[in-house]
Amino acid sequence: MSLAPAIALYIHFPWCTRKCPYCDFNSHAVSGEIPETAYIQQLLLDLDQDLLLLDDTPTVTSIFLGGGTPSLFQPAAISTLLTGIQQRLKLDPEAEITLEANPGTTDYAKFSGYVQAGVNRLSMGVQSFNDIQLKALGRIHSAAEASRAFAAARAAGFENINIDLMHGLPGQTLSAAMQDLEQGLNLAPEHLSWYQLTIEPNTGFYRYPPTLPDDDALWSIYSEGLIRLKARGFERYEISAFAKDARLSAHNLNYWRFGNYLGIGAGAHGKLSSDGQLLRTTKTRVPADYLKAPNRRNSPIADASLQLEFLMNSLRLTAGFDWTTYEENTGLDRAGLNSFVAQGQAKGLLNLTSAGLQPTTRGLQFLNDLLLMVD
Numbered sequence: 001m002s003l004a005p006a007i008a009l010y011i012h013f014p015w016c017t018r019k020c021p022y023c024d025f026n027s028h029a030v031s032g033e034i035p036e037t038a039y040i041q042q043l044l045l046d047l048d049q050d051l052l053l054l055d056d057t058p059t060v061t062s063i064f065l066g067g068g069t070p071s072l073f074q075p076a077a078i079s080t081l082l083t084g085i086q087q088r089l090k091l092d093p094e095a096e097i098t099l100e101a102n103p104g105t106t107d108y109a110k111f112s113g114y115v116q117a118g119v120n121r122l123s124m125g126v127q128s129f130n131d132i133q134l135k136a137l138g139r140i141h142s143a144a145e146a147s148r149a150f151a152a153a154r155a156a157g158f159e160n161i162n163i164d165l166m167h168g169l170p171g172q173t174l175s176a177a178m179q180d181l182e183q184g185l186n187l188a189p190e191h192l193s194w195y196q197l198t199i200e201p202n203t204g205f206y207r208y209p210p211t212l213p214d215d216d217a218l219w220s221i222y223s224e225g226l227i228r229l230k231a232r233g234f235e236r237y238e239i240s241a242f243a244k245d246a247r248l249s250a251h252n253l254n255y256w257r258f259g260n261y262l263g264i265g266a267g268a269h270g271k272l273s274s275d276g277q278l279l280r281t282t283k284t285r286v287p288a289d290y291l292k293a294p295n296r297r298n299s300p301i302a303d304a305s306l307q308l309e310f311l312m313n314s315l316r317l318t319a320g321f322d323w324t325t326y327e328e329n330t331g332l333d334r335a336g337l338n339s340f341v342a343q344g345q346a347k348g349l350l351n352l353t354s355a356g357l358q359p360t361t362r363g364l365q366f367l368n369d370l371l372l373m374v375d
Contacts, residue, residue, distance in 0.1 A: 020137055130143065163191075190245065238316050257321070265290070
């Protein structure tokens with residue numbers, strides 16, 4: 001396939017210390033020693049196989065090491081991986097390279113090693129600064145350990161840090177949610193992912209549902225949180241993503257703008273589009289099977305699914321999308337959205353701009369309801 005000159009790369013690390021009851025990602029609790037060397041070798045083999053799909057060698061503008069818990073891997077392994085990637089792909093000199101880290105699996109030495117390996121952005125999975133909530137969420141760190149880990153990352157040289165923080169936790173009050181948010185803001189991260197806990201199928205919370213705040217309480221938390229984030233200088237650019245000093249996540253923006261990306265690692269997904277053709281790639285999910293062979297399954301995306309996928313991503317952005325981007329990425333005519341636009345406008349969920357479509361504040365809050373209007 002001949003792609004646009006820029007592409008993103010997602011790398012999945014499937015192991016974690018403990019499976020959290022809210023998590024529906026492809027993550028597996030560690031039993032024994034992680035086969036770091038073997039897994040890094042398979043990741044590079046996986047990448048080699050994906051590159052056979054492409055006619056040209058694209059420039060990588062962002063790399064995201066996600067999981068699972070990538071910070072279970074030693075810096076030397078991450079260095080080997082990033083060196084191997086640079087030997088195979090053109091890496092933009094300004095490329096954003098993000099590593100997800102669990103505060104309970106890191107220290108100053110590790111953070112320093114990741115910086116030396118080439119990682120320039122950290123995404124720290126804190127989730128809460130309340131020890132009772134952290135225990136209920138299955139996290140292995142305490143609030144104090146999260147704060148110490150953030151300080152260690154700063155001292156090690158990270159100048160771009162995201163904090164993942166949840167709200168709408170079991171039994172959480174408005175006061176408790178705002179205390180969590182303020183503690184996160186007081187650490188002065190460049191980016192905050194502040195999102196509501198949802199109960200997903202095939203999770204511990206789905207089998208044994210906790211008591212969550214009611215809709216009125218959730219609305220109060222959401223509304224007050226937006227006010228406080230804005231007051232502290234954070235720009236909301238996506239449903240649950242907030243950036244200070246224009247430190248938007250380049251990698252996630254590529255997803256939301258429906259850009260191309262390769263996905264390597266156990267259970268990783270990729271999306272490639274060229275000349276009106278769209279291909280979704282999926283890799284072997286179980287780590288033990290992936291270590292034997294990182295097989296790839298290719299699935300063309302049908303027009304009906306393509307339209308919905310584009311809207312699911314692009315309408316998460318406060319800026320929405322322009323018609324040129326829609327037509328270039330989907331190959332579909334904008335007229336096919338006329339009914340959707342009319343319904344969305346009538347319910348106050350969409351704004352029709354001179355260039356394209358933009359969700360209203362209400363549309364962002366009720367995006368699932370909006371997407372149900374897609375034909």
